[in-house]
Amino acid sequence: MLKRLVDFLFEVGMLKKTPRTGYQFLGSGGESVADHCFRTAVIGYTLACSEPAADRGKVVLMCLFHDFPEARTGDHNYMNKRYATADEEGALRDMTEGLDFGTEIIGLAAEFNSCNTLEARLSKDADQLDLLLELKEQLDLGNRSAGDWISFAIKRLSTQRAQKMAREIMSTHSTHWWFDKNTDWWVNGPKNQRKDD
Numbered sequence: 001m002l003k004r005l006v007d008f009l010f011e012v013g014m015l016k017k018t019p020r021t022g023y024q025f026l027g028s029g030g031e032s033v034a035d036h037c038f039r040t041a042v043i044g045y046t047l048a049c050s051e052p053a054a055d056r057g058k059v060v061l062m063c064l065f066h067d068f069p070e071a072r073t074g075d076h077n078y079m080n081k082r083y084a085t086a087d088e089e090g091a092l093r094d095m096t097e098g099l100d101f102g103t104e105i106i107g108l109a110a111e112f113n114s115c116n117t118l119e120a121r122l123s124k125d126a127d128q129l130d131l132l133l134e135l136k137e138q139l140d141l142g143n144r145s146a147g148d149w150i151s152f153a154i155k156r157l158s159t160q161r162a163q164k165m166a167r168e169i170m171s172t173h174s175t176h177w178w179f180d181k182n183t184d185w186w187v188n189g190p191k192n193q194r195k196d197d
Contacts, residue, residue: 004098011095014071022077026145029138033070036130037063044126050161054118062112062123065105068092115158125162128153132166137174 015034023030044063048056067075072095073086092109096102111120132153138146154166173179 001098001100008095008099011071012068015067018070018075020077021075021080025077025079026135026138026143026149028141028143028146029134031134033067033075037065037067039133040064040066040123040126040130043129044123047122047126047129047159047161047165048119051118051122051159054122058108058119059122059126062108062119063126065108066112066123066127068095068105068109071095121158122162125157125159128156129162129165129169132169133174136169136172140174 015037016032018033020031020033020036041060041063044059045056048054048059069086069088069091072091073088076084076086088109089106092106096105099105111117112123113120115121115124132150135146135150135153139150150170154163154170157163157166
């Protein structure tokens with residue numbers, strides 16, 4: 001059993017090496033599937049915190065697990081999906097075979113894909129908000145095509161909280177959290193800098 005678990009963990013590590021392929025069409029940006037799943041899980045947690053009826057843990061797990069099949073299938077962007085289909089259910093079944101918690105992962109993925117529960121809707125919205133944050137960063141860096149993609153990501157949001165968050169994302173520059181243009185720090189440095197520096 002432990003060997004099977006270790007094999008599974010090595011396989012999950014493939015997501016760190018699996019690129020999200022939509023960026024080749026956007027012309028800038030890039031991330032791995034694992035990068036995407038990490039922030040999606042954080043976003044999912046924040047969305048679930050605003051919904052008293054939501055199971056936060058379930059939302060986080062759905063966000064973490066939703067792209068697990070891509071360790072085997074690769075990431076298929078919207079253009080790929082016009083011509084190729086991936087057996088994600090089969091990939092996930094094979095990936096989790098022999099694991100005590102395999103049926104739980106399969107169940108969470110099925111719930112995510114069905115989008116019939118509050119937790120699934122929050123998780124799907126977190127997935128789109130992560131994309132929106134990436135696109136807004138590319139837009140702020142000058143990629144005008146990102147603006148076209150943004151409108152579609154926003155239309156896919158289903159919860160009010162996610163829609164409000166999207167509006168805030170669009171009104172906030174991606175560097176705002178660290179680049180305060182209204183300070184002289186960028187010229188004079190920190191006031192508590194040591195004299196011998």
